[in-house]
Amino acid sequence: MxxxxxxxxxxxxxxxxxxxxxxxxMDRDDYVIICGDFGGVWGDTPEETYWLDWLEERSFTTLFTDGNHENFERLNTFPVHTWHGGCVHYVRPHVLHLMRGQRYEIGGRFFFTMGGAKSHDIEDGILDPEAPDFCDQYAALKHAGKCRFRVLGRSWWPEELPSDGEYVTALDTLERTAWKVDYVVTHCAPTGIALSMSRHNEADALSDFLEMLDQRMEYKTWFFGHFHDNRAIDQKHILLWEQIVQIL
Ligand SMILES: [Fe+2]
Structure with a gap:
C-alpha cells in the first residue's frame, strides 16, 4: 500500500x-509519502526526537520530499544511501527523505521526486543573526506587529531552492528513464498552477523548471503540497494538505 x-x-x-x-x-513495506514541509528535522529538541521515534514506531515506512520549511543544515547531516533505485537520507530506519531529482521504484511503480520551494511567507524579510543590528531589527519587526519574516540558519535556509547540481541530477535521472514515470511528487507546483493559487505566488527558477518537466514528462499523476489546501487542480495534478490519500 x-x-x-x-x-x-x-x-x-x-x-x-x-x-x-x-x-x-500496513507493514514496513507499505508507505506514506509526505509532499514536503515534513518539518520533523528542525530544532533538534527532545520533542522532535520523541516525534521522530514515534514515526519510526508506526507499522508503515514514512517517506518525505523536502519543502521550504525544513532545516536543510540538519537534514543534510543524515547518511545518504541508495534505496529502491534513488538516493535517500536515513532520518530513522523507516523515516526516509526522498532527495531531489531521484526516481524510486515502489510497489512496481516509478516515482520521481523534486523537493524544495520558494517561501511565500517572508514578505517582512530574512534577518541575518550575524548582522550587528540583528537584535534591533528583530525588535523593530516584533514591535511593528510584523511576523512574516525569518532568520537565516534558524528558520530559513537558502537551500529551500534546488542548486544547479540538483537540477542537473533531475535531468540526468529523467534522461535515463526516457522522461517517463508513474507518479511525480514535489512540494512546489509548475508555474502555471502556482500562479493560480494565491496572490503570494510568483514564478521562480524551480516552478519554471517544474513547468518544463510538466510539458516534457509522461506520467499519470503529479502530487504536490505547499499551498495548504486539498484540491484536484485537474485530472493529473493533485494538491494535498492534511488529507491522506491511497494511491496504491
Ligand atoms: Fe507548508
Missing amino acids: VFITGDCHGNFRRFGHRYFPEQET
Missing part, C-alpha cells in the same frame, strides 16, 4: 490510529 499526504510542519498527529486507521493492516 502507498498513501500520500501534504505538509506536516512537524505535526504528525494525522498518522495516529484515530485519523489513520488503515495502518492496522
